[in-house]
Amino acid sequence: MATACVTGASSGIGRSFAEQLASRGYDLIVTGRRLEKLEELERELAERYGVTTEIRILELSDRNALENFAAELSSHEELGYLVNNAGYGRGESFTEDSFSEHERMLAVHVTAPMRLAYAVAPAMKAAGTGVIINVSSLASLLATRSSLMYCTTKACLNSFSESLALELGPHGVRVQLLMPGFTHTDFHRDSAVYPGRKRNRFLLRWMPAPQVVRISLRSVDRGRTICVPGTANKLLQILARQVPRGLRNKLAGAGIGAAFADDPPIELLEADSEASEEANQQEKDAGDQS
Ligand SMILES: NC(=O)c1ccc[n+]([C@@H]2O[C@H](COP(=O)([O-])OP(=O)(O)OC[C@H]3O[C@@H](n4cnc5c(N)ncnc54)[C@H](OP(=O)(O)O)[C@@H]3O)[C@@H](O)[C@H]2O)c1
Numbered sequence: 001m002a003t004a005c006v007t008g009a010s011s012g013i014g015r016s017f018a019e020q021l022a023s024r025g026y027d028l029i030v031t032g033r034r035l036e037k038l039e040e041l042e043r044e045l046a047e048r049y050g051v052t053t054e055i056r057i058l059e060l061s062d063r064n065a066l067e068n069f070a071a072e073l074s075s076h077e078e079l080g081y082l083v084n085n086a087g088y089g090r091g092e093s094f095t096e097d098s099f100s101e102h103e104r105m106l107a108v109h110v111t112a113p114m115r116l117a118y119a120v121a122p123a124m125k126a127a128g129t130g131v132i133i134n135v136s137s138l139a140s141l142l143a144t145r146s147s148l149m150y151c152t153t154k155a156c157l158n159s160f161s162e163s164l165a166l167e168l169g170p171h172g173v174r175v176q177l178l179m180p181g182f183t184h185t186d187f188h189r190d191s192a193v194y195p196g197r198k199r200n201r202f203l204l205r206w207m208p209a210p211q212v213v214r215i216s217l218r219s220v221d222r223g224r225t226i227c228v229p230g231t232a233n234k235l236l237q238i239l240a241r242q243v244p245r246g247l248r249n250k251l252a253g254a255g256i257g258a259a260f261a262d263d264p265p266i267e268l269l270e271a272d273s274e275a276s277e278e279a280n281q282q283e284k285d286a287g288d289q290s
Pocket of ligand 1: 088
């Protein structure tokens with residue numbers, strides 16, 4: 001049976017990738033740092049889909065650990081999917097945060113996906129098949145003060161992914177650049193950046209993680225390189241590319257703030273973290289039935 005590797009599978013989008021790839025019959029190699037979450041996932045996937053899950057506890061900014069993991073993946077003979085998903089946000093200012101924190105984000109969002117893609121691409125090329133998904137963000141199209149390194153590193157991942165798709169496409173290897181918008185995951189729940197509650201506003205629509213992943217995998221099946229899940233996010237992507245940059249950057253700061261509220265009017269309230277989990281569960285159940 002073919003194997004899929006998902007980084008950052010202990011929660012959110014990565015966990016949904018693991019579940020949906022398992023439902024397609026893939027054995028899994030999953031990474032993260034929260035062992036108990038990954039063990040829970042392993043049990044769930046074995047019970048529901050009868051697949052094998054190998055757990056790797058991995059800090060992706062640790063260069064030695066990354067090299068060891070890359071060596072393991074490069075010798076894997078049946079890797080069908082690599083999902084470079086692990087990532088995180090920080091709300092510090094560029095000048096006030098330590099430079100080592102900036103280097104850490106570069107390592108997790110840029111070096112690790114590149115290194116792992118470099119490890120798996122030769123075997124995929126030789127086999128004439130395989131999929132590499134790099135999880136970026138709609139924020140990569142923006143410039144914001146509050147998430148400077150996040151936007152910068154994800155923009156780098158975009159450029160890398162599109163170029164890699166051009167190189168590997170003729171060899172039968174599909175590369176997807178996935179750019180989700182606001183998604184219900186631990187990303188915002190644990191973040192000191194946006195402690196407020198989440199709400200839909202205008203084009204800012206929160207999506208459940210399983211829905212993002214379902215759209216991503218469908219898009220891979222259709223052979224598309226860039227995937228922006230959700231109609232509202234697609235419109236935001238077009239706006240981000242068309243609106244003059246100065247105006248776009250002003251709107252971005254206000255727009256990101258509008259998706260969160262400490263005390264939102266009840267009719268605008270989409271979900272707090274409990275409701276987020278419920279939304280993800282409902283989406284997962286709907287997917288299981290389809
Ligand atoms: N949620 C959103 O609104 C949103 C929007 C656009 C893009 N994204 C992107 O989607 C991807 C997945 O995020 P998510 O929203 O699903 O958040 P999440 O629920 O917090 O999951 C993040 C995953 O990445 C892992 N991770 C984070 N830092 C790591 C590190 N230094 N080394 C190893 N693993 C690390 C975490 O593992 P442990 O916690 O176990 O260490 C976790 O499994 C990220 O790349 C994020 O940038 C998210």
